[in-house]
Amino acid sequence: xxxxxxxxxxxxxxxxxxxxxxxxxxxxxxxxxxxxxxxxxxxxxxxxxxxxxxxxxxxxxxxxxxxxxxxxxxxxxxxxxxxxxxxxxxxxxxxxxxxxxxxxxxxxxxxxxxxxxxxxxxxxxxxxxxxxxxxxxxxxxxxxxxxxxxxxxxxxxxxxxxxxxxxxxxxxxxxxxxxxxxxxxxxxxxxxxxxxxxxxxxxxxxxxxxxxxxxxxxxxxxxxxxxxxxxxxxxxxxxxxxxxxxxxxxxxxxxxxxxxxxxxxxxxxxxxxxxxxxxxxxxxxxxxxxxxxxxxxxxxxxxxxxxx
Ligand SMILES: O=C(O)CCC(=O)C(=O)O
Numbered sequence: 110x111x112x113x114x115x116x117x118x119x120x121x122x123x124x125x126x127x128x129x130x131x132x133x134x135x136x137x138x139x140x141x142x143x144x145x146x147x148x149x150x151x152x153x154x155x156x157x158x159x160x161x162x163x164x165x166x167x168x169x170x171x172x173x174x175x176x177x178x179x180x181x182x183x184x185x186x187x188x189x190x191x192x193x194x195x196x197x198x199x200x201x202x203x204x205x206x207x208x209x210x211x212x213x214x215x216x217x218x219x220x221x222x223x224x225x226x227x228x229x230x231x232x233x234x235x236x237x238x239x240x241x242x243x244x245x246x247x248x249x250x251x252x253x254x255x256x257x258x259x260x261x262x263x264x265x266x267x268x269x270x271x272x273x274x275x276x277x278x279x280x281x282x283x284x285x286x287x288x289x290x291x292x293x294x295x296x297x298x299x300x301x302x303x304x305x306x307x308x309x310x311x312x313x314x315x316x317x318x319x320x321x322x323x324x325x326x327x328x329x330x331x332x333x334x335x336x337x338x339x340x341x342x343x344x345x346x347x348x349x350x351x352x353x354x355x356x357x358x359x360x361x362x363x364x365x366x367x368x369x370x371x372x373x374x375x376x377x378x379x380x381x382x383x384x385x386x387x388x389x390x391x392x393x394x395x396x397x398x399x400x401x402x403x404x405x406x407x408x409x410x411x412x413x414x415x416x417x
């Protein structure tokens with residue numbers, strides 16, 4: 110396929126116009142989405158959590174990458190960002206053919222450290238297609254499930270640049286126009302565009318477009334704030350976490366705990382982050398059963414604190 114440019118638009122571009130770009134390219138950059146002051150405020154909410162997040166430990170998640178979760182519990186500024194009208198309007202317009210309610214799918218800071226290698230190219234909708242491990246297996250995903258999602262946009266993703274994103278420091282690599290290729294597509298290096306953007310700009314991309322984090326060949330960290338929205342119906346009918354919360358589920362048979370949802374559906378569905386203490390990111394749900402956490406509440410500034 111020939112290389113297509115990554116489109117850049119002002120952050121207040123109407124969602125109908127952005128939706129047309131997303132349908133064609135699967136991605137677009139919203140320039141200067143957040144001001145310098147807003148980025149500094151987000152950084153001040155998140156820095157203690159980012160600094161204590163340990164490095165991921167898989168080829169896919171990265172060996173020199175940290176991932177920091179629970180952003181809605183931890184950061185008043187991230188809560189505002191998640192319901193920013195510009196994004197909610199775009200989510201509702203772009204995903205309208207597939208659902209009439211939406212939910213947060215991922216809230217995560219992805220920090221790519223110096224020396225990190227390039228991430229395996231993937232589609233985020235493969236979260237529901239049992240992405241295979243090792244990642245060079247062919248096909249890369251379950252060949253029964255993955256085709257069922259062809260033609261369904263499962264989600265819309267945002268990556269707000271908390272630092273500049275450059276080709277050198279690991280800006281997301283993306284292939285505009287790749288949404289309709291088969292899952293087994295082998296994309297030539299020339300098809301990838303580095304989503305270079307200045308701090309405060311935002312990459313918006315679909316669950317169908319091929320992408321991955323770039324290698325960080327610089328001396329500095331690259332930090333992106335990733336908030337993804339998915340179709341409201343991609344969940345259990347009976348909300349088992351409320352109907353059978355951890356305090357009760359912890360004493361049940363492990364097979365039943367897993368059926369309730371206290372287990373990860375491979376490769377990644379269902380992990381969680383205890384909001385406190387800092388540094389316990391992306392845990393398996395069984396952890397909520399093994400170590401009942403100390404109750405947490407929000408203080409007057411909206412930040413989580415332990416209840417004495
Ligand atoms: O950090 C990035 O640039 C992209 C990360 C990504 O695509 C992922 O981890 O699924």
